[in-house]
Amino acid sequence: MARIVVITSGKGGVGKTTTSAAIATGLALRGHKTAVIDFDVGLRNLDLIMGCERRVVYDFINVINGDANLKQALIRDKRVDNLYILPASQTRDKDALTQEGVEQVLNELSEDFDFIVCDSPAGIERGALMAAYFADEAIVVTNPEVSSVRDSDRILGILASKTRRVEQGGDPIEGRLLLTRYSAERAERGEMLNIEDVGEILAIDLLGVIPESQAVLTASNAGQPVVLDQESDAGQAYLDAVARFLGEECPLRFVDVPKKSLFGRLFKG
Amino acid sequence: MGIFDYFRQPSQKSANVAKERLQIIVARERAARSGPDYLPAMQQELLQVIRKYVQVSDDAVLMNVDREGDCEVLELNITLPDDKD
Numbered sequence: 001m002a003r004i005v006v007i008t009s010g011k012g013g014v015g016k017t018t019t020s021a022a023i024a025t026g027l028a029l030r031g032h033k034t035a036v037i038d039f040d041v042g043l044r045n046l047d048l049i050m051g052c053e054r055r056v057v058y059d060f061i062n063v064i065n066g067d068a069n070l071k072q073a074l075i076r077d078k079r080v081d082n083l084y085i086l087p088a089s090q091t092r093d094k095d096a097l098t099q100e101g102v103e104q105v106l107n108e109l110s111e112d113f114d115f116i117v118c119d120s121p122a123g124i125e126r127g128a129l130m131a132a133y134f135a136d137e138a139i140v141v142t143n144p145e146v147s148s149v150r151d152s153d154r155i156l157g158i159l160a161s162k163t164r165r166v167e168q169g170g171d172p173i174e175g176r177l178l179l180t181r182y183s184a185e186r187a188e189r190g191e192m193l194n195i196e197d198v199g200e201i202l203a204i205d206l207l208g209v210i211p212e213s214q215a216v217l218t219a220s221n222a223g224q225p226v227v228l229d230q231e232s233d234a235g236q237a238y239l240d241a242v243a244r245f246l247g248e249e250c251p252l253r254f255v256d257v258p259k260k261s262l263f264g265r266l267f268k269g
Numbered sequence: 270m271g272i273f274d275y276f277r278q279p280s281q282k283s284a285n286v287a288k289e290r291l292q293i294i295v296a297r298e299r300a301a302r303s304g305p306d307y308l309p310a311m312q313q314e315l316l317q318v319i320r321k322y323v324q325v326s327d328d329a330v331l332m333n334v335d336r337e338g339d340c341e342v343l344e345l346n347i348t349l350p351d352d353k354d
Binding site for chain 2: 149
């Protein structure tokens, strides 16, 4: 049985797809057979971030509709063993994402994968609800910024009530916070919500903090999940988050401002 | 902070403003989603009734449903305008 994890946020542009690609690749690098599914029907982008856009033949909706089987639609990553991508469809018909269809695909994947990472679209429409419905756990991607935090709280409300687990009378799924685009300098100057502020408002466990980093854009330009750039701060921070996700103790990094010399403190603002 | 910053007027940090605003709105939205479905409509109607007698603003009526053991307590908080107006 696979563990199904949804990467969600409510707000768009906070780093869900970057995170889905990074976490899925990180899990595969650790030897776990992992599938990452793009639930953003009509606006697929996971294929670009994973660098497999030219290898897409069939997609998620094709599999649901029976036009192709899973084996035909899954794209095997060329860089990392055990990593597979199921792209979203470009069709504009979002109703094609039926609950029964999604369940069937997840059940079939569950048989021989360890992890299924569901890349949720922004918003609280069908795609987002379907990405979350079957999840065993959630990673809530949040920027230290008011609209992102508010939308994350909204999504936490949905996770608490609209999942299969809850509807079957089980406990709500656990959502953990991944704070992305964090700038320790700006937080220290009081220009940005800090880790404690966001943690206090959302009241969920912290999975990780990803620093604002040029490596993220560079990686997406090249179609490389950022964890493959193991020199980069963001890549390392994501690998730390993967370790914590797997239950390992791992102290936070890239969250403190390097101490300046007295001279620097006096003359640089 | 550089030496010149010490001469600037101290002002409230924007992150603190953000945090306070978020705490208020998030608390309000959580209360709205945990309460019964009729709560928003009831709040609107109450506001209309109150306005027949006193002019109050939209956010003058705060409603909360709290659970205390087996009891549900409906808390209604109306801020009346100052008499001087």
